[in-house]
Amino acid sequence: MEPYISVMNVSHVYSNGVTAIKDVNLDIYDNEVVAILGSNGSGKTTLVKHFNGLLKPTKGKITIGGLSTKKERISKLSSLVGYVFQNPNHQTFLPKVSQELEYGCKNLNMSEEEIEERVNKAIELFELEDYLDENPFDLNSSQRKEVAMASIMAISPQVIVLDEPTTGQDHKGCERILHLVRMFRQHGHIVVLITHDMNLIGELNCRTVVMHQSEKVADDQADVVFADKGIMELAGLQPPQITSLTNKLPFLNNNKTYLTVESVLQSIKCNHKEEVKIATRT
Amino acid sequence: MLNNRKAIEVYGLNFQYPDTKESALKDINFSVDYGEILGIIGPTGAGKSTLAMCINGLVPQVIQGDLVGEVFVKGMDVNEGNVAKMSEHVGFVFQEPENQLSQMTVEEEVAFGIGNLGVPREQMEGRIKDALKQVGLTGFEKRSPLALSGGQQQRLAIASVLAMNPTILIMDEPTSMLDPKGKNEVYDVLKSLKERGMTGIIIDHEVERIAEYCDKVLVLSEGQIQMFGPPNEVFSKIEHLHQLTMHAPQVTECLHQFNEQFNKDVKLSTNVEESARFLENAYKSI
């Protein structure tokens, strides 16, 4: 299968001479959820900004759906890779939610019918029917974040990039983001998450790329990455609290890394049944 | 001044923003002892920040609205003086590190607050040095604040406040914009301040941290106090938390679900080691 996003040996050096990413290789396939982890300044944002052409590689090549980012316009690439910025105030500015939703499609000069169709899809996906006439600035911060997300989704890109989606969100907000990520995936999108939220990645147990000092240092399923103490320490990451609890429970299957409360209980149940079986047999 | 007064006392506090139908804070009563760290948690829009800003008088003096009730800090009525006067007693650290910076270098940033208090130049150097040491930024004096990492900027904001020698430090979601490293840096500072006897209030969504670092937890929802007490006590009322769309630390959730699924009554804990012990003992009995 052809990867949808293909990053081939890419380096980026900023005009001030700072190397932000160095020799990164990364293939992302259809229907994948990929989390990109790393401390601030590790190069994760720089890497992702290459996906919609905001940055062009200094060395190497990136293709999105077969198109090289070097030759394509940012507006074209942005219609394939939707990038939701961390702070919705950087993206939203129109007086009505409905106008926000139409904005991206209008920039692409789509026909009225086309715009309506795409916007309606986004409205349905985000359940925004009752908010269309609201001013985004009258909404609370998590709602505004969702409007920003919906306005990118209305362009119906194949890939959706979420930059720190759970920052500053309460528990309910985080659950909502989790739900949305799963739904995007169900609808056939690729989701790229730039995040520090280990609990979110734990719940998704998705593919996890770790950036450290401009280089990709890990790329595997979350439970594998989280179990690698060397990598975690190097990148200054701590697994979810539940993981450290399970490390202290000898009766659990310790070859496995637990990332969620549910998986722990599941395992306890299975273990228990096994033991009961063994006990009754003997 | 009476000696038996607590560091912070709040009586019958109600607050309503102009042009809103509902009160942001409803009948708030609580107190914080000297040397205690209080964690305030609650869903977005619960009024956590508003409550925190009542403690130093920002609400209602700068952010205006209708306030009923009384707030005392070290026995002083907060709203008899003004925010500037209160700043010698209550330090306030905000969420966004960068928005708290206004000076060209780290040392000037720390000097700004004490300069406003009229501290003579001869004493400034010592206080700056001391404050920077407390947050681990010694050696950064001549750097530009904008060239620091988020965690360093937030520590600088704490140092700027500490230089003013407050008894109480209030931090409103100080780590939500930071990466894990920055979060650890800030919480390490909080821990060492606690060891030195600082009284504090911290607002954060990360209940695991709140449970670990705080002596008391206050749960706020829709402007009302829902729970108030030591972390173990508050987080044991896990069903109540769930009703408020909140959750307890993961280990507590785990113990709770264990109880549910195996019909047990294991004591809930917020501590990893303790939870592991409880769970292991309980496992033997199923």
Added chain:
Amino acid sequence: MNSLYMPKDSFIHNLDPRTKMIFVAFVVLSSFILNDPALQLLFLASLFPLVVAAKLVKPYLISMQFLLLFAVLIMTVHGIYNPIGVTPVFEIFGGLTFKYESMVYASVMSFRILVIGTAAVLFVMSTHPSDMASALVKWKVPHSFAFILLSTFQIIPIIAREAKIVMEAQQARCLDVKGSLIQRVKNLIPIFAPLFIITFMKVHQLSYVLECRAFSREGTKTSLRDTKIGSKDYAFLLGIVVFLTFEIYLQIFLSGSFNLTTNGLLTYSLIGTWAVFALMIAKFVIKRVQGFVGGMADA
């Protein structure tokens, strides 16, 4: 990095900001007293040693490029079209004639921009903004005004960075920032509206922070940095007075008795600005071509 200030150890840097402010005032005054292109050119040349003394030659020349753009525009357009001109000096492309009077007028104006620009650059690059603020306070300027001035320096790089983020955030919404002129004008709203809101929010937040740092407290304030007027400053000020006296003497008693402003001088200074301008364009084009060729090679 977060302002135009360039820390260096030099005579100029060590002067009190107040002395330097007086110096700027003196240069502005002089540029009006010396109402003659030749004298202004001489004055500009005499300021250059100060730039050298401040060890700021390179950053100075870079910032002067922008002012030179104005100079080229003024000297060319006014030289040809300003109606006060009567005496033709030289002709280009058949029909377009530069006239003496208009060239004098345009040169005075352009050189004045360059002279004042030099002083301003010298002042800004050699003065720590905090020192400037505390010097102003010593002149009884209110604290809040000095603070606003200082925080403006601080917020400019922040706004510049935010502007870049907003630009990227809008491009991520398929906004084409490289469109036609009309398109670019239209783009001002999606870029400036969020930028304005964000800046407003930042300033608003800062006002709370200031409140919590006792900024509105009454009574005396102190500051970490101190500025003192010393012997160096007196010497410099004396130099300014001497120079000023000389200028006035030159203008009042000697004006008319000699004329340095010849056709040649005007023509050469015009051609000189053109040459520098052409050089700048050439440099720009070469850089672009290099980038393009480099891009081709990679692809």
